[in-house]
Amino acid sequence: MQNKLRSLRLARGLTLEQLADAAGTSHQQILRLEKGERRLTVDWMVRLAPPLGVEPKDLLPESQTAAPPSPAPAQIAPNQDIIPVRSAARGGDEQRMFLEDGPIDYGPRPPVLRNVRDAYAIYVVGESMAPRYRPGYLLHINPFKPPRRENGVVVYKKDNAVLIKEFVEATSTELVLRQFNPAMELRLDRDEIAEFHTVVGTEEA
Structure with a gap:
C-alpha cells in the first residue's frame, strides 16, 4: 500500500x-x-x-x-506504532532536571504500552538512580498505572522540575521516594507535585 x-x-x-x-x-x-x-x-x-x-x-x-473501528476504544491514538520520546536537561543552581518542550524524537511502541493512551518514553539524565537507571536509558511510561512500592516513577513538580526515582508510598500529604546515588529517602509535599507516572519498561541506549 x-x-x-x-x-x-x-x-x-x-x-x-x-x-x-x-x-x-x-x-x-x-x-x-x-x-x-x-x-x-x-x-x-x-x-x-x-x-x-x-x-x-x-x-x-x-x-x-483513520480512527479504529468499533469496538476499539475511540480515545486510543490512531497510530499505534510509535510513541513520543521526551528528555530533560539540567539547569539552575541545584542542577535539577527540567523537561524539554515537546517530543525530541519518536520510537517504537513496546507491547507493554500497546493500547495505553498518552504513553511515552523518557531518557534518563544524571546518575542519581544508577545502577538501576543509568544516563541514556530509555524508560517506557504508563501515565495511568498506579505505582507500587519499588516501581520507578517520573515525578513532575509544579515548578517544571522532573524527578526519576523509586516509589515508596503516597499519602494525602506527601510523596515518598527513594534515590540510589547518593542513597536517600525524599519526602515531597503533595502540593508541590503536578503528577507522577509509572515506569513499566526500560531500554538501554
Whole structure:
C-alpha cells in the first residue's frame, strides 16, 4: 500500500533530490518509498517528517491513520506504532532536571504500552538512580498505572522540575521516594507535585 510521502513532498514543493538530501539518503530510496517498494518504517518516518513539516504519523496511509473501528476504544491514538520520546536537561543552581518542550524524537511502541493512551518514553539524565537507571536509558511510561512500592516513577513538580526515582508510598500529604546515588529517602509535599507516572519498561541506549 502506498503511503502519503509523494503527496506531502509535492505539497511542500520538494524534489526527490531535495528531500533525499534533507533526510540523508538517495533520491532512489525516496522513490522506492513513495512507490511502496520499500517499507516505510518508524525510522524512515522520523527522518522524513521534519523536512516535510509534518509529524511522523502523518506519513501513514489514510487507512492506517483513520480512527479504529468499533469496538476499539475511540480515545486510543490512531497510530499505534510509535510513541513520543521526551528528555530533560539540567539547569539552575541545584542542577535539577527540567523537561524539554515537546517530543525530541519518536520510537517504537513496546507491547507493554500497546493500547495505553498518552504513553511515552523518557531518557534518563544524571546518575542519581544508577545502577538501576543509568544516563541514556530509555524508560517506557504508563501515565495511568498506579505505582507500587519499588516501581520507578517520573515525578513532575509544579515548578517544571522532573524527578526519576523509586516509589515508596503516597499519602494525602506527601510523596515518598527513594534515590540510589547518593542513597536517600525524599519526602515531597503533595502540593508541590503536578503528577507522577509509572515506569513499566526500560531500554538501554
